[in-house]
Amino acid sequence: MxxxxxxxxxxxxxxxxxxxxxxxVRIPDNCVFICQYGFASPLSEVFPSTVxxxxxxxxxxxxxxxxWQKHWWRMSDDLYGLFVRALCETWSCSLxxxxxxxxxxxxxxxxxxxxxxxxxxxxxxxxxxxxx
Numbered sequence: 362m363x364x365x366x367x368x369x370x371x372x373x374x375x376x377x378x379x380x381x382x383x384x385x386v387r388i389p390d391n392c393v394f395i396c397q398y399g400f401a402s403p404l405s406e407v408f409p410s411t412v413x414x415x416x417x418x419x420x421x422x423x424x425x426x427x428x429w430q431k432h433w434w435r436m437s438d439d440l441y442g443l444f445v446r447a448l449c450e451t452w453s454c455s456l457x458x459x460x461x462x463x464x465x466x467x468x469x470x471x472x473x474x475x476x477x478x479x480x481x482x483x484x485x486x487x488x489x490x491x492x493x
Contacts, residue, residue, distance in 0.1 A: 368394065368474070368482055379479050386474045392484070395440050413438040427468065429460035448487060458490035 367380045377386045377394060388394055415437035421430035433456055436442045449456060463470065463485050471481035 367480070370394070377474075379474070382479060384479065386479070388474050389472065392472055393444065395444060415442075427464070429457060429464040432464070432468070433460055452489050453492070454490045459487055462488065 368377050368386060369380050370377050377388060378384065379386050414434055418430050418434040418437065421428055421434050424431040433442070433445075436445065445456065445459060448454075449459060452459075468485075470484055470486040472484050472486075473479075474482055
């Protein structure tokens with residue numbers, strides 16, 4: 362799942378661009394790019410800021426480090442959270458099995474798009490957990 366800098370997006374025509382080079386970018390087939398920054402109605406009505414956070418993880422709100430539980434609590438009410446929930450359901454896995462490995466990697470994953478000379482794009486590499 363890729364997000365943010367240095368990619369920007371346009372809606373008409375729908376495309377991603379590399380902000381620094383101005384080049385149009387094609388993301389890999391196994392990548393999802395979620396554009397939620399600056400969204401307005403109707404998305405802001407479906408995902409109002411902080412209203413729908415996962416109450417089961419509110420305990421993590423004041424963790425002094427970015428634990429997977431705190432990260433989940435923060436993202437649980439937005440499009441990233443919706444995607445992670447759908448991924449957990451599709452893969453029949455837990456939030457912990459997806460997010461704890463990211464925490465162990467210090468939240469530092471990235472992807473390469475099109476030409477590697479454009480540099481890395483921050484994101485998360487989700488791997489399907491093994492079934493037990």
